[in-house]
Amino acid sequence: MKILKRGAMKDGTEIQIEDWSNVYPSEPVASTISAYPVAKRSSKQEFGPKEGQIFRLEMKFNSKEETEEAFGLLVSGKKRLDDCYFNFYYKEYIKFL
Secondary structure, eight states, X not given: OEEEEEEEOTTSOEEEEEEOTTTOTTSXXXXXXXXXXXXXXXXXXXXXXXXXXXXXXXXXXXXXXXXXXXXXXXXXXXXXXXXXXXXXXXXXXXXXX
16 A cells, blocks of 8 residues: 555644555545544444544545545545545444544
């Protein structure tokens, strides 16, 4: 896995574009954005997000171009993480934002 670009959203949430294609050849190049927001509530799952702690939120896109566009909109504040719900790898993580 390679981290291609790092940034932060207006609220301070760190985000990055990742390329997993060298580990998983079926993955499109640079098709993942990972964000690290603070959980607003706790999961009932043992290893799920915990209230007040940073957790990893992974979003998948169909192409490098889609990923770059979403990254730019998130960093600029034109989009929020919940606007990317359909790209969440774990859709249930919407409830922790």
